[in-house]
Amino acid sequence: MDKVLARGSGSPTARPRPRTALLSAVAGVAMIATTVVVASSASAGTTLGASAAEKGRYFGTAVAAYKLSDATYVGILNREFNMVTPENEMKWDATEPTQGQFTFTSADRIVSHAQANGMRVRGHALAWHSQQPGWAQNLSGTALRQAMVNHITQVASYYKGKIYAWDVVNEAFADGGTGARRDSNLQRTGNDWIEVAFRTARAADPGAKLCYNDYNTDGQNAKSNAVYAMVQDFKSRGVPIDCVGFQSHFNSASPVPSDYQANLQRFANLGVDVQITELDIEGSGTTQADNYGRVVRACLAVSRCTGITVWGIRDSDSWRASGTPLLFDGNGNKKPAYTAVLDALNAGGSTPPPTTTPPPTTTPPTTPPPTTPPPSGNGCTATLSLNQWQGGFVTYVRVTAGAAGTNAWSVTLTLPAGASITNTWSAQPSGTSGTVTFRNVDYNGRIAPGTYTEFGFQGVGTGPSGTATCSAS
Ligand code: G2I
Numbered sequence: 001m002d003k004v005l006a007r008g009s010g011s012p013t014a015r016p017r018p019r020t021a022l023l024s025a026v027a028g029v030a031m032i033a034t035t036v037v038v039a040s041s042a043s044a045g046t047t048l049g050a051s052a053a054e055k056g057r058y059f060g061t062a063v064a065a066y067k068l069s070d071a072t073y074v075g076i077l078n079r080e081f082n083m084v085t086p087e088n089e090m091k092w093d094a095t096e097p098t099q100g101q102f103t104f105t106s107a108d109r110i111v112s113h114a115q116a117n118g119m120r121v122r123g124h125a126l127a128w129h130s131q132q133p134g135w136a137q138n139l140s141g142t143a144l145r146q147a148m149v150n151h152i153t154q155v156a157s158y159y160k161g162k163i164y165a166w167d168v169v170n171e172a173f174a175d176g177g178t179g180a181r182r183d184s185n186l187q188r189t190g191n192d193w194i195e196v197a198f199r200t201a202r203a204a205d206p207g208a209k210l211c212y213n214d215y216n217t218d219g220q221n222a223k224s225n226a227v228y229a230m231v232q233d234f235k236s237r238g239v240p241i242d243c244v245g246f247q248s249h250f251n252s253a254s255p256v257p258s259d260y261q262a263n264l265q266r267f268a269n270l271g272v273d274v275q276i277t278e279l280d281i282e283g284s285g286t287t288q289a290d291n292y293g294r295v296v297r298a299c300l301a302v303s304r305c306t307g308i309t310v311w312g313i314r315d316s317d318s319w320r321a322s323g324t325p326l327l328f329d330g331n332g333n334k335k336p337a338y339t340a341v342l343d344a345l346n347a348g349g350s351t352p353p354p355t356t357t358p359p360p361t362t363t364p365p366t367t368p369p370p371t372t373p374p375p376s377g378n379g380c381t382a383t384l385s386l387n388q389w390q391g392g393f394v395t396y397v398r399v400t401a402g403a404a405g406t407n408a409w410s411v412t413l414t415l416p417a418g419a420s421i422t423n424t425w426s427a428q429p430s431g432t433s434g435t436v437t438f439r440n441v442d443y444n445g446r447i448a449p450g451t452y453t454e455f456g457f458q459g460v461g462t463g464p465s466g467t468a469t470c471s472a473s
Pocket of ligand 1: 087088130131170215247278319
């Protein structure tokens with residue numbers, strides 16, 4: 001049975017859903033001013049993924065496994081997107097239909113497709129009151145708690161190293177003005193179920209970013225305040241949380257809030273990434289396009305807004321198709337909303353990717369912060385930043401072009417003995433251990449003079465740090 005979800009802040013309103021009675025669920029970038037000169041819009045991308053990558057972001061979509069045999073669908077997916085979220089295939093009912101028996105066939109189709117086409121994967125969702133299998137719906141207390149922990153452990157372990165970010169907990173707060181947790185069988189196992197879910201996910205896949213994801217939290221309201229307080233509390237107590245997802249299902253009853261960017265920013269200031277995770281905006285024409293443009297600009301203005309995912313490709317793929325809320329029409333043609341998104345992504349040309357440090361809360365210093373100077377001549381430099389934990393690592397590599405810019409680049413480094421790479425994004429590695437050369441992928445070979453792009457890889461063992469050899473052509 002579909003869960004009825006309320007929308008709007010404080011005064012839930014409802015719109016009929018075509019297939020069922022489901023109601024819609026649901027800067028100051030301040031790239032601290034100094035780092036890199038903005039390139040000309042001549043380098044602007046021509047697809048959503050490439051243009052987002054030029055801004056250090058991803059652009060993703062929800063994908064349904066059964067549509068991967070639809071040529072139009074796959075054509076758009078492969079051309080435009082560099083992140084995918086399985087729309088239903090990783091949910092509890094899909095992955096553990098019988099207790100203790102896991103089925104990953106449909107989810108694997110999406111993950112394989114993503115890997116084969118250079119896309120990353122957002123995992124959705126490990127613990128949620130909705131779309132539970134019948135056996136879990138009938139559990140309570142310790143039995144349910146143990147089942148949740150086992151479920152998270154099994155699913156996150158199975159996909160270990162393959163997931164960019166997990167929606168660990170989805171939609172755990174109530175609508176309306178109370179700021180309370182949503183009542184559910186999971187909530188009734190004890191208020192600590194959310195932190196237990198996050199700790200369990202971290203233990204199972206330490207390389208994945210762990211997100212809390214919700215709707216009606218897109219502006220400042222009682223519900224988002226409650227999520228904010230939870231994130232603040234988790235941060236202060238060392239509960240592992242890396243990101244907050246803002247679903248962003250909008251329509252006339254639940255429009256893009258005027259404080260959307262400010263709300264993203266206040267969460268980012270807590271020291272988490274923010275992501276727009278299920279964007280769709282009902283409407284058409286210029287109004288819809290303008291709203292999409294606003295959302296994209298808000299993300300670009302928040303340095304820790306790492307990417308945007310739309311909840312489907314064509315209007316006909318949407319969970320609320322009658323509202324025509326997506327970027328492509330039912331025939332796969334680009335809508336005005338598509339153009340607005342692409343234009344917003346391309347505005348200002350290529351800029352640095354988001355920093356991972358929150359913007360300063362005090363007046364910035366008058367002297368610029370130290371940056372890696374671009375090479376003075378042709379060529380490029382590569383600097384590594386390492387996130388190491390017991391047994392594994394993630395390395396981010398920043399490739400900075402010299403005065404001539406690049407058309408193509410490669411970065412060569414030697415992994416410490418015993419280390420091997422399990423997953424690479426935004427570059428193509430020559431191998432998994434020893435000396436490895438990473439070459440640019442299609443969309444990031446071109447780096448404007450003095451600007452940079454980033455790629456990353458995840459592995460087991462001890463990761464590399466420092467600098468690497470960079471060659472440009
Ligand atoms: O409701 C929109 C989204 C709100 N946030 C969490 C998301 O996970 C949620 O996605 C939607 C999917 O887009 C729908 O496709 O979640 C729905 C379920 O809550 C999904 O609908 C379900 C139908 O209810 C089922 O009848 C159907 O079997 O999709 C299933 C697979 O097509």
